Amino acid sequence: MRVTPKQLFWIKGLFHLVALTPIVFLVLNVFSGGAGGDPVQYIIHYTGIGALNTLLITLLISPIAKKMKWPWLMRTRRLVGLYVFAYATLHIAAYFSLDLLFEWRLLGEEIVKRPYILVGAVAYLILVALTVTSLKKLMSKMGRKWQTLHNLIYLAVILVAIHFFWSVKSEIIQPSIYIGLVIVLLSFRWRKLIGFFKD
């Protein structure tokens, strides 16, 4: 399938729409009372799951593009990746503002003391690095280093899945399903991943 620049423009527009719709639903739900009398945990979970879902979608893009021979699809990956960062940022902002109520000291203590938060924080730092270097100019400037840096996304998705699994009180079925999905998505790239260890 060939796609003209104009078509790509509309496809990207559609991706933006799909990525933003859950936020609209969240806002509606919170203000209509559908998220309960104290929607703090709801918002934190919702944006966290949103970040993880979007991250899984970015990892699905290149296997689909290869399989279907759709090179244009690769040109949407940066956009989707930036939404991963956006959702992760909302997730952390909600935790810090609504749950910790802007207590910096408590945030610092919790990151150091709680392994599951530390794991999530490391994943977020990776996302920050990838977002900052997602500018096209930097991409050409960094050359091969850029690809090396961006391979950290595989580490990030593993950390995020662990963070999710570790954070729940008892309901481990959903996080277990996500861990399964992560393994499947990484298995598409097993040659590449094994390559990291051979170097």
Place this chain on the structure above:
Amino acid sequence: MKAKGFTKGIAQKAAWDMSESEVTPESVFKQRRNIIKALGLGAASASLSTNVQAGLFDVFGNDKPKKAFEVSPLTFTKNQSYQTSEILTPENKVISHNNFYEFGTRKTDPQDNAQGFKVNPWQLKIEGEVEKPLTLDYEDLYKLIALEERTYRLRCVEAWSMVIPWVGFSLAELIKKANPTSKAKYVAFETLYDPEQMPGQRNRYVGGGVSYPYVEGLTLPEAMNELSFLAVGLYGKTLPPQNGAPIRLVVPWKYGFKSIKSIVKIRLVEKMPPTSWNILAPHEYGFYANVNPQVDHPRWSQASERRIGAGGLFSAKRIPTQMYNGYGDQVASLYKGLDLRKNF
């Protein structure tokens, strides 16, 4: 709400025929309905607005059941020893933010899934090491012992808290009626097991992996403490199902999960009884589960808590958590010589 008073031939407004003023945020609408109900106004006027407004919210995919569980006003005295100057958590938050995994693990699930819950008939049995086993029927819950109102702080193990005016009676009074034998050292509680009514008991995914029925326990001295309370109502009315209708325990110096809901059995026993969260994650939840700011949960701090008060999202406050949730004067003596770090 019981039968809707609609008959063919009586002119009704179409669902779409509404003025701007009728479009009310759901929380306001619910509160208003509660007020109408509390005032005992006719069902007809209330049900008209229910139908019209439920139609609107269906558009947003909000699948809240249209028939809310019916609560009714209670007669009680205010216990002056347990009043507070603290700001109460508004009723609409108390009844829409619940942990009751029998109805689902999300905070909104109990309200969404429990509205059809049947509480009448009900049987609460007091048995085991007692000389006079008792069975309380639904009516007895409100009649056997005179009801009083007590306002308690509720501290969830998840580090949020509320202030709630409960209506009920002292647990000790009920236990005394059954006359415990000298063998009785602990009190074991059990929630209703009814997978047909409780989706979380049917399906592990909905119920969060807890093995049901939910069980809890106290030592006999804890149960006989003046603070231990059996609630049959909140905010002056019978309990809604999401808060543990028709009868639940309230032990305010312990984390919320000790305050077991929808109780069918109270058993006096010799040995320390198993408790649900302790079975599920023994390194995270102990038998005692006393509120203690010095002993963190393995995954979060217990030193402070988010108090859910009136107002919007950013109005909550983080306040320091008090030892025994501020009830040390009444209960600290129960734990003399006990290592609270080990017996968390």
